[in-house]
Amino acid sequence: MTCSSPGRPTSPDAPDACLPARVARSALAVDGAGRNNWKFHQWFTEYRVRDSSLVRRIPLNELAGWRFEDGTGNLVHDTGRFFSIQGLRVRTGQGPVHDWSQPIIVQPEVGILGILVKEFDGVLHCLMQAKMEPGNRNGIQLSPTVQATRSNYTGVHGGRPVPYLEYFRDPSSRQVLADVLHSEQGSWFHRKRNRNMIVEATEDVELLDGFYWLTIGQLHALLAEDDLVNMDARTVLSCLPFADPLSGDRGALHTTGHLRSWINDARVRREVDATLTGLGEVRGWHRSTDLIAHESGLFFDVMAVDVRTGSREVGGWTQPMIEARDTGIVAFLVKRVNGVLHALVQLKAEPGFVDVVELAPTVQATPQNYKVLPAEAYPPFLDEVLGAPTDTIRFDSTLSEEGGRFFHTRSRYLIVEVAPDRDLAAHDDFRWVTMRQLPQLLCHSHYVNVQARSLIACLHSLMAGTELSD
Amino acid sequence: MTCSSPGRPTSPDAPDACLPARVARSALAVDGAGRNNWKFHQWFTEYRVRDSSLVRRIPLNELAGWRFEDGTGNLVHDTGRFFSIQGLRVRTGQGPVHDWSQPIIVQPEVGILGILVKEFDGVLHCLMQAKMEPGNRNGIQLSPTVQATRSNYTGVHGGRPVPYLEYFRDPSSRQVLADVLHSEQGSWFHRKRNRNMIVEATEDVELLDGFYWLTIGQLHALLAEDDLVNMDARTVLSCLPFADPLSGDRGALHTTGHLRSWINDARVRREVDATLTGLGEVRGWHRSTDLIAHESGLFFDVMAVDVRTGSREVGGWTQPMIEARDTGIVAFLVKRVNGVLHALVQLKAEPGFVDVVELAPTVQATPQNYKVLPAEAYPPFLDEVLGAPTDTIRFDSTLSEEGGRFFHTRSRYLIVEVAPDRDLAAHDDFRWVTMRQLPQLLCHSHYVNVQARSLIACLHSLMAGTELSD
Numbered sequence: 001m002t003c004s005s006p007g008r009p010t011s012p013d014a015p016d017a018c019l020p021a022r023v024a025r026s027a028l029a030v031d032g033a034g035r036n037n038w039k040f041h042q043w044f045t046e047y048r049v050r051d052s053s054l055v056r057r058i059p060l061n062e063l064a065g066w067r068f069e070d071g072t073g074n075l076v077h078d079t080g081r082f083f084s085i086q087g088l089r090v091r092t093g094q095g096p097v098h099d100w101s102q103p104i105i106v107q108p109e110v111g112i113l114g115i116l117v118k119e120f121d122g123v124l125h126c127l128m129q130a131k132m133e134p135g136n137r138n139g140i141q142l143s144p145t146v147q148a149t150r151s152n153y154t155g156v157h158g159g160r161p162v163p164y165l166e167y168f169r170d171p172s173s174r175q176v177l178a179d180v181l182h183s184e185q186g187s188w189f190h191r192k193r194n195r196n197m198i199v200e201a202t203e204d205v206e207l208l209d210g211f212y213w214l215t216i217g218q219l220h221a222l223l224a225e226d227d228l229v230n231m232d233a234r235t236v237l238s239c240l241p242f243a244d245p246l247s248g249d250r251g252a253l254h255t256t257g258h259l260r261s262w263i264n265d266a267r268v269r270r271e272v273d274a275t276l277t278g279l280g281e282v283r284g285w286h287r288s289t290d291l292i293a294h295e296s297g298l299f300f301d302v303m304a305v306d307v308r309t310g311s312r313e314v315g316g317w318t319q320p321m322i323e324a325r326d327t328g329i330v331a332f333l334v335k336r337v338n339g340v341l342h343a344l345v346q347l348k349a350e351p352g353f354v355d356v357v358e359l360a361p362t363v364q365a366t367p368q369n370y371k372v373l374p375a376e377a378y379p380p381f382l383d384e385v386l387g388a389p390t391d392t393i394r395f396d397s398t399l400s401e402e403g404g405r406f407f408h409t410r411s412r413y414l415i416v417e418v419a420p421d422r423d424l425a426a427h428d429d430f431r432w433v434t435m436r437q438l439p440q441l442l443c444h445s446h447y448v449n450v451q452a453r454s455l456i457a458c459l460h461s462l463m464a465g466t467e468l469s470d
Numbered sequence: 471m472t473c474s475s476p477g478r479p480t481s482p483d484a485p486d487a488c489l490p491a492r493v494a495r496s497a498l499a500v501d502g503a504g505r506n507n508w509k510f511h512q513w514f515t516e517y518r519v520r521d522s523s524l525v526r527r528i529p530l531n532e533l534a535g536w537r538f539e540d541g542t543g544n545l546v547h548d549t550g551r552f553f554s555i556q557g558l559r560v561r562t563g564q565g566p567v568h569d570w571s572q573p574i575i576v577q578p579e580v581g582i583l584g585i586l587v588k589e590f591d592g593v594l595h596c597l598m599q600a601k602m603e604p605g606n607r608n609g610i611q612l613s614p615t616v617q618a619t620r621s622n623y624t625g626v627h628g629g630r631p632v633p634y635l636e637y638f639r640d641p642s643s644r645q646v647l648a649d650v651l652h653s654e655q656g657s658w659f660h661r662k663r664n665r666n667m668i669v670e671a672t673e674d675v676e677l678l679d680g681f682y683w684l685t686i687g688q689l690h691a692l693l694a695e696d697d698l699v700n701m702d703a704r705t706v707l708s709c710l711p712f713a714d715p716l717s718g719d720r721g722a723l724h725t726t727g728h729l730r731s732w733i734n735d736a737r738v739r740r741e742v743d744a745t746l747t748g749l750g751e752v753r754g755w756h757r758s759t760d761l762i763a764h765e766s767g768l769f770f771d772v773m774a775v776d777v778r779t780g781s782r783e784v785g786g787w788t789q790p791m792i793e794a795r796d797t798g799i800v801a802f803l804v805k806r807v808n809g810v811l812h813a814l815v816q817l818k819a820e821p822g823f824v825d826v827v828e829l830a831p832t833v834q835a836t837p838q839n840y841k842v843l844p845a846e847a848y849p850p851f852l853d854e855v856l857g858a859p860t861d862t863i864r865f866d867s868t869l870s871e872e873g874g875r876f877f878h879t880r881s882r883y884l885i886v887e888v889a890p891d892r893d894l895a896a897h898d899d900f901r902w903v904t905m906r907q908l909p910q911l912l913c914h915s916h917y918v919n920v921q922a923r924s925l926i927a928c929l930h931s932l933m934a935g936t937e938l939s940d
Contacts (some may be wrong), residue, residue, distance in 0.1 A: 110738045150738075171731045181738075196740055203685040260913065261649040268580045268620075268651075268665055354824065356916070422733045443730065444914050445825070 019177065020244045024424035026124035027242075027460070029215040037218055047130040047210065048140050053309030055134045063318045073280020073286060075302070075320055080153050083107035083405075085292075085302055085320055087282040088190060090351045096377040101282040103292055103302050104191045104352060105322065105405060109150035110181060113232045114168040114197040116166050117177065118147040118205055118213070125166070125206070125213040128233065132308045133322055133403025137410070141230040141400060145211070152302070163208050167199050168226065175200040178239035181445045182453065183358060184402070186350025188300070189277070189320050192393050193354070196236045216240065224397055227410065231402045231454060238453035239443070242460060243436040251340030252434045259431060260446045263447070266347045266429070267356045274351035289369030291323075296372045300324045310452060321407040324366065327398065328411035330451045331363040331385040332459065334394070335418045342432035343459065344381075344424075345452065357382070358449040359441070362430070363414075380427055388416040411451070413458055436461065489647065490714045496594035497712075497930070499685040507688055517600040517680065518610050523779030525604045529760045533774050533788045543750020545772070545790055551621050553577035553875075555762075555772055555790055557752040558660060560821045563741035566847040571752040573762055573772050574822060575792065575875060576660045579620035580651060583702045584617040584638040587647065588675055588683070593869040595683040597634070597675070598703065603873025604777045605791055607880070611690065611870060615681070629720065633678050637669050641924040645670040648709035649913045653828060654872070656820025658770070658792050660746060663824070665917070666706045686710065690931030694867055697880065701872045701924060708923035709913070712930060713906040720733045721810030722904045726911070729901060733917070736817045736899070744821035766842045773877060791877040794836065797868065798881035800921045801833040801855040802929065804864070805888050805902070812902035814851075814894075814920065815928065828919040829911070832900070833884075850897055858886040865928050880899045881921070883928055905929065 017023075031037065060075075069076050075085040088104040116127040131143040148162045171179060177198040184192045207213070213221075219237060223229050227235075249255045254262075284295050292302035301323045308316045311388040333344040365379040367386070371376035395415035400406075424430050438456055448456070486492075501507065531543075539546050545555040558574040565933035618632045641649060647668035654662045677683070684692075689707060693699050699707075709878040719725045724732075754765050762772035771793045778786045801813040817828035835849040837856070865885035870876075894900050908926055911917040918926070 171735065172728065176727060176731045179727070179734050181734055195734060257646060257649070257913070258642065261646045264649050264651055264665055265641065443727075445916070 001275065007346050009350045009391070016175070017244075022119075022124055023177075023216065023240050023242050025122075026394070027220060027463075028079070028217055029123045030217040031215070037221060040214065040222075041211060043212060044130060044140075049136070051132055051139045051309075053132045053134075053139060053307065055139075055308075056306045058304050058306045058318060060287070060302075060320070061289050062294070062306070063320060065303050066304075066318070066320060068279070071280075072171065072278030074278055075209040082149075082319075085243045085279055086190070087279045088108075089275050089277045089281075091190065091271075091273045092349065094349070096374040101277065101284070102299075102351075103279055103282055103285060103322075104190045104276075105188055105192065106276065107149070107192050111144055111152070111194045112165070112197060113144050113194050113236050114146040114164075114199060115233070115236045116164055116167050116199055116200045116201055116205065120213065123215055124200075125215055125218060126237075128212055128214050128219070130210050130212070130311055131230070133230070134305050134319070135403035135405065135407040135409065136227070136400055137408045138227050141403065142219075142228055142233055143230045144233050144236050147232045147404075163211070164205075167201060168197050171197065171199060173203070174382050177241055178236070178443065180239060180443055182239075182355055182448070182450065183236060183446065184450050186352035186358070186449065188352070188406070190274075190352045191354050194232075194235075196239050198236060198239060223399075223458050223461045224395070226398045227400050229457075230400060231450070234399070234454040235450055236456040237460070238448075240460070241437045241439060242463075244297050247436050248440075249336055249434075250436060251430045253337060253342060253438055259433060259441070262431060263347065263357065263359070266349075270349055270356055272349050272351060272356055274366075278309040298325055298369050298372055299366075300409075305407060311343060318391040322405060322409065323407040324401075324409040326366050326368040328366045329363055329382065329385060329414065330361050330411045330455060331381075331414035331416060331418050332455050333362045333381060333385070333418050333422070334396055334459070335420050335422055337420055337432070340434050340436075341459075341463070342434050343438070343455075344430055345433050347425075348449065350449065353446070353449075355446040359433075359447055359452055360449045361452050361455050364449075364451050384413055385416055388414075392417050394462055397458070399454065413455055415455065415459060415462065435463065481533070486645070487714075489711050492589075492594055493647075493686065493710050493712050495592075496686040497690060497933075498687055499593045500687040500691060501685070507691060510682060510684065510688065510692075513682060514600055514610075514612070518608070521602055521609045521779075523604075523609060523777065524575075524603045525609075525778075526776045528774050528776045528788060530620075530757070530762070530772070530774050530790070531759050532776070533790060536774075536788070536790060538735060539748070542748030543756055544748055552619075552789075556660070557747040557749045558821055558891075559745050559747050561741075562819065564664055564819070566844040571747065571754070572821075573749055573752055573755060573792075574660045574746075574921075575658055575662065576746065577619070577662050580873045581619040581622075581664045582616055582635070582638050582667060583664045584634075584669060585703070585705050585706045586615040586634055586637050586669055586671055586675065588671045590683065593685055594670075595685055596689060596707075597677075597686050598682055598689070600680050600682070601700070602779055603700070604775050604789070605873035605875065605877040605879065606697070606870055607702070607878045608697050611873065612689075612703055613700045614703050617702045617874075633681070634675075636672060638667050641667065641669060644671070647711055648706070648711060648913065650913055650920050652705060652709075652918070652920065653823055653916065656818075656822035656919065657830070658822070658876070659796050660744075660822045661824050662822065664702070664705075668706060668709060686728075691926050693869075693931045696868045697870050698849070699927075700870060701920070704869070704924040704927045705920055707927040708918075710930070711909060711913075713909045713935075717906050718910075720906060721808055722907055723807060723812060726907050729903060729907065729911070733817065733827065733829070740819055740826055742819050742821060742826055759809050768795055768839050768842055769836075770879075775877060792875060792879065793877040794871075794879040796836050796838040798836045799833055799852065799855060799884065800831050800881045800887060800925060801851075801884035802854070802922075802925050803832045803851060803886055803888050803892070804929070805844050805890050805892055807890055810904050810906075811929075811933070812904050813908070813925075814900055815903050816850075816897075817899045818919065820919070821918075823916070825916040828926045829903075829917055829922055830919045831922050831925050834919075834921050850900070855884055855886055859883075862887050864932055868929070869924065883925055885925065885929060885932065905933065916925070 127145040344362040345359040401409045599613040651663045814832040815829040871879040
């Protein structure tokens with residue numbers, strides 16, 4: 001099946017052979033429909049200025065509607081909804097640290113992260129939202145059309161209905177460009193997943209206050225700006241069907257079958273036993289009036305905020321959050337082999353994953369944490385990324401983690417190009433994969449972690465669809 | 471990428487465009503290398519006659535090395551290994567029964583189900599084993615080359631090494647035709663998965679006693695015989711790459727993207743809370759000296775056997791097993807639309823699944839159980855399958871469930887062809903899928919349940935690869 005004349009398919013359930021070409025065309029469009037990037041920035045700045053929300057750190061004991069549960073010590077909401085902070089005991093047969101416990105966020109509900117797309121003048125545009133999240137250090141960032149927990153969209157908050165949610169509630173009647181349940185941070189969430197969706201509208205769509213249509217090319221340009229495109233937007237953008245799924249393993253160093261086999265092997269061999277416990281049982285962590293912190297002063301804190309805002313579904317609330325102590329490094333090494341770009345992925349076990357391991361970036365680490373960890377825990381390739389010559393750095397932005405749960409928690413996202421003959425010596429947990437193979441894995445659950453998905457969105461932004469759609 | 475001249479690829483990690491053609495050629499070969507089916511039967515009968523194993527029902531309290539654990543009442547092995555029988559409490563927001571508890575097998579280890587294949591005279595052959603399992607009503611059935619729990623292959627049993635295991639321990643150096651972690655019965659196992667593997671040998675392979683090379687065509691013919699090809703062999707055979715993965719959604723009523731979206735929707739909407747409890751806490755089940763049974767006398771029993779054999783790794787042992795009270799019905803309705811065969815799959819939630827729902831056959835039910843269940847629980851299409859005119863029944867064999875855990879537990883596997891215009895009225899939990907789409911889902915975890923996989927192997931046996939490889 002090939003794309004003869006790019007255009008929308010005739011029915012919602014017909015295959016769309018032209019989809020990669022339509023995505024690529026939008027990626028090449030660096031100005032949106034009648035509005036250039038300068039106009040976007042003007043609009044966005046206006047929102048940031050208008051934002052009257054106020055987020056304050058508060059001591060844990062000033063949380064309203066939240067309590068430490070008797071017996072378990074878990075931090076829970078009085079209604080039993082939203083999320084809770086519990087303990088996790090991890091035992092693993094591999095790696096330098098075999099046994100630890102930690103606080104972890106438990107949120108069994110699957111939220112929706114949805115981007116509505118629509119063609120204007122034959123070019124796909126994404127409907128993006130200027131959204132305040134309490135964890136954002138700069139208040140408002142650019143988020144998907146819909147970013148809603150189940151509590152949000154079923155009205156537990158008692159807030160206003162979620163705008164545009166109706167496009168994502170009954171996808172069977174619509175053209176769905178992507179729909180996949182993806183993991184979130186497996187070090188901070190227990191088995192959390194969100195439904196990443198991209199849905200196309202063909203009818204007129206009312207443009208509400210706080211929303212803006214942007215081409216994929218415009219979004220790609222914005223990804224290069226620090227703390228602008230939020231994590232939820234990045235993970236959904238990574239699911240855009242850039243590559244023709246039928247182009248398969250063209251030019252790849254390994255077949256996708258080989259990669260799946262390699263992943264299965266790790267799932268079977270690695271023994272990770274992660275069991276929820278009471279938050280009161282975690283060892284090495286101390287709870288004060290203000291926060292819960294690791295005795296080393298490293299890793300992350302559990303803290304609390306008070307939020308006052310006029311621009312959200314609910315006027316104000318308090319909530320616990322996770323605050324990482326330091327900025328993480330998230331990086332891909334990439335190289336061209338026979339003209340095909342490959343990224344170096346690693347198999348990473350995170351205790352909150354549903355299925356033991358997922359593909360992660362070449363480096364995903366917070367350098368400061370290794371001060372208290374055994375030397376053999378020091379991440380391969382970290383020094384290479386941090387010491388990369390400037391002319392090999394293709395991408396370098398500091399981006400925020402999800403602002404609904406993580407407070408001022410950021411990572412520096414890097415893409416570093418290495419020589420084509422760069423090999424990996426004895427690193428069996430690493431493989432080179434192409435940008436055509438990743439989409440084949442990205443349309444299924446449990447393969448690609450959220451940090452890798454963010455980086456894939458950034459990597460797409462460098463390619464402008466050119467290599468992928470040929 | 472197309473297959474110009476079918477043959478083996480040049481390196482283990484090279485893509486094999488000719489694989490579907492090679493599989494189809496073997497499916498068309500109804501005689502094996504120099505040996506016809508009559509010779510196979512002669513060989514196999516000899517093994518059945520020679521089999522000196524003796525399996526006896528024993529009361530639960532005669533189990534040696536097993537005990538009911540204090541406190542939980544769980545039935546566990548003294549070593550803490552192998553498997554245990556615990557309780558499961560299930561609460562669900564959907565369906566006619568919202569809340570129940572039951573015994574369930576807990577076996578966290580991932581076993582290997584592996585078929586070694588090799589070309590003789592240019593035709594792929596599968597190395598199959600005549601294997602005694604205590605649950606088999608007829609002792610020996612035909613099993614994969616390797617069928618080993620982790621306890622088996624790491625030597626916990628203290629038995630002999632597992633033959634041919636080395637071909638499956640380091641798949642990265644070999645041509646891997648299939649490698650996927652698949653679920654087992656989600657009603658009887660808690661989150662159990664096995665690694666389904668098909669690995670090709672290019673070197674000479676020593677033929678050990680108890681093993682036999684068969685073409686796929688020969689195996690297909692044997693699938694039509696009652697209680698011959700065991701469940702583990704069927705699930706591995708279902709993973710054979712019959713269809714070119716690049717043939718995609720050709721002729722399909724729904725795109726694979728639509729199917730994935732439909733599955734995700736169910737995963738998000740259906741609320742299934744399945745929590746392990748002590749076996750002593752299950753309500754409605756009674757433990758006697760002999761067995762644990764449901765108060766209705768329906769569903770299944772937990773019972774025990776004593777096994778004496780000279781032909782297995784270990785000479786003798788006792789173990790608990792599950793015995794279904796009645797024979798299940800497992801059936802696909804199939805129809806041809808525009809010349810393309812479609813099978814009707816349903817989304818089924820089984821409490822032991824890792825990811826809420828998987829695709830199941832049109833009918834998967836034990837009719838007797840509905841005597842005590844509400845009328846609205848009665849399975850759609852069950853009466854249609856049971857009353858199907860003889861000339862519409864394409865397949866009808868009674869096959870055994872896995873003989874290592876299930877005692878004399880069988881299902882009648884049926885494939886019934888209906889008219890092309892047969893629609894589904896209001897059954898949103900059902901969809902027609904093609905035999906090209908199923909392989910796309912079968913190479914990933916969490917999509918297709920074990921009963922559907924068995925039926926897919928049976929369905930392949932009707933097609934002899936002809937429609938799939940065109």
